[in-house]
Amino acid sequence: MNFELPEEMVALREMTRKFAAEEIGPNAREWDRTGEIPEESIRKMGELGFLGTIAPTDLDGAELGYLGNAIVIEEFARQCGGTALMLAAHNGLCLGHILHAASDEQKKKYVPPLARGDMLGSWCLTEPCSGSDAAALETRAVLDGDEWVINGSKMFITNGSKAGVFVVTARTSDESKTKGISAFLVDRDTKGLHIGPKEDKMGMRASDTVPLTFEDMRIPKENLCGQLNMGFIDCLKVLERGRITIGSLSVGLSRGALEEAVAYAQTREQFGKPLIKHQTLQFMLADMAMETDAARILVRKAAIKQDAGESSEMESSMCKLFASEIATKSCLNAIQICGGYGYIKEMPVERLMRDAKLCEIGEGSSQVQRMIISKKLLDMKKAN
Ligand SMILES: Cc1cc2nc3c(=O)[nH]c(=O)nc-3n(C[C@H](O)[C@H](O)[C@H](O)COP(=O)(O)OP(=O)(O)OC[C@H]3O[C@@H](n4cnc5c(N)ncnc54)[C@H](O)[C@@H]3O)c2cc1C
Known part of the structure; x- marks a missing residue:
């Protein structure tokens, strides 16, 4: 067993360490105070591939794998936990879900802008009444012709105040607790999507956390992400x-x-x-x-x-x-x-x-x- 990192991972670590020490560390205290990572900094992270760590190169990602992603996140967290959490939710959860479950067409639409950092992504599972028991979620999606109509709410959503796309889970069947939930891709400008105010948190303050509500939110039928009821x-x-x-x-x-x-x-x-x-x-x-x-x-x-x-x-x-x-x-x-x-x-x-x-x-x-x-x-x- 070899505990040494491969050469390309050492190079990635050194490049990320330098960037994080120069561009993130000196701002971490201020971002913690203001609860805001400036867009210019997010843009720079996108240019260097930090917003597409696990996405394939043919979809504009950096294709670093999970080891590469872990190396990147460690270096960012060393300087600023909140910035690392923003990256973790974007790469690990939002992009992670799309890469795992979305159709090829959906991947072509959503992965490149996410991976380039043109927009941030959020992943929405937790609800006011369901956290650890996440499968008890109450948000509901009902098919009406060619559209899903979603009603409910989500809690503690990282990147929610800025995200361009949200992976949203909702109940689509009452037949099974875990196999009655589906995931959907929701664009930021969707009518009926209400983004609440940022939570005033103890830590990870550079990263934003918001509640969401869905009020008769209509999305196209084809925005189902993955198999029905398998979300x-x-x-x-x-x-x-x-x-x-x-x-x-x-x-x-x-x-x-x-x-x-x-x-x-x-x-x-x-x-x-x-x-x-x-x-x-x-x-x-x-x-x-x-x-x-x-x-x-x-x-x-x-x-x-x-x-x-x-x-x-x-x-x-x-x-x-x-x-x-x-x-x-x-x-x-x-x-x-x-x-x-x-x-x-x-x-x-x-x-x-x-x-x-x-x-x-x-x-x-x-x-x-x-x-x-x-x-x-x-x-x-x-x-x-
Ligand atoms: C800053 C922040 C960012 C977040 N970002 C996201 C996000 O982007 N997307 C998203 O979907 N969610 C997000 N979350 C939600 C997070 O995943 C949940 O807070 C977490 O899963 C715990 O759920 P809960 O807060 O409802 O606590 P609860 O489930 O109510 O648990 C409360 C306590 O009870 C304990 N407990 C619960 N059940 C049991 C049991 N059976 N046995 C023993 N102990 C138990 C828990 O361990 C915990 O200590 C975020 C939360 C925070 C605070």
Whole structure:
């Protein structure tokens, strides 16, 4: 087994690291304050292929695979969790769903503008009453002649204030809870689509999160994305891949916390020597380094399985669960190492900590990941 990245992935990492350090990092505090990533910055990300990481080159994507996507997301998250979340929802969820389930015609229409960054994408599963139990969703789509009429609402939709296209799930049959849901492609200018105000969040503030309501929203029959009633099954596949992205986002935040803490501990002196010479703090940093690396290995294992065309359901849940919990722990430790200065906004560690907490909740909470992993273990036991 080779733990070294292939040459092209090293080059991708270096290019992304440079871009993120020069173009994202210096703005992260301001974007966290304003809750806004400027369009000019999104345009630059599009030009470099960061908005089409998993899309094929013949549809204007960068075709980096899930390993390449993980590398990109880690580098962005190291600088700004909110920007990384914007990319994660766009690439991992919206584009991910379209690439997985849409018809060739739909892909030709939607993938190139998304991959070039001409528009952002949103993915809309969660509703006010259904989060972890996502299949309990109540939004309904009814066929009326050549149009679907959709009524309902969605909650916590990333990129929603800017997106040009929304992948929307809705109930299309009452015969089965999971096999009675379909996905639809909804253009931003659709009549009956109401985009609510941005949520005032604890972290990931550069990324926008909005509620949506659909009021007799009519879309063409051909905007069904994937097979009728199989939309939730497609969502599970999308989430299996999306969780690798949230895992890599968590690794980036954890690495950020470690690097900031090491830098601070080298310069700050107490009791006549730099903090880094105090063994208690050295041990905290050692644990942060080890756990960040372990999380990255889990992320890459899941990504490599996806790139090989294999299922990574268990690995995706494991990497998302482990990396997100490690990220929160590392960020809290980084604040502890930086002391009072770590608690104020001038230092990035308090922002990293606020960003990290989301990774334990979004795309399936830690409890949901433990449910998936333990169910897989039981299934494996039954099969033997
Ligand atoms: C910033 C942000 C961005 C988001 N972006 C998107 C997006 O773009 N698209 C989208 O569709 N959704 C999005 N979400 C929604 C996110 O995926 C959900 O918040 C998440 O799945 C949890 O659902 P919930 O908030 O309804 O919590 P709930 O499901 O109500 O859960 C509350 C708590 O109960 C626990 N719990 C629930 N069921 C069980 C159980 N059976 N056993 C043990 N514990 C349980 C959960 O783990 C959690 O701790 C986003 C959320 C946030 C905060």
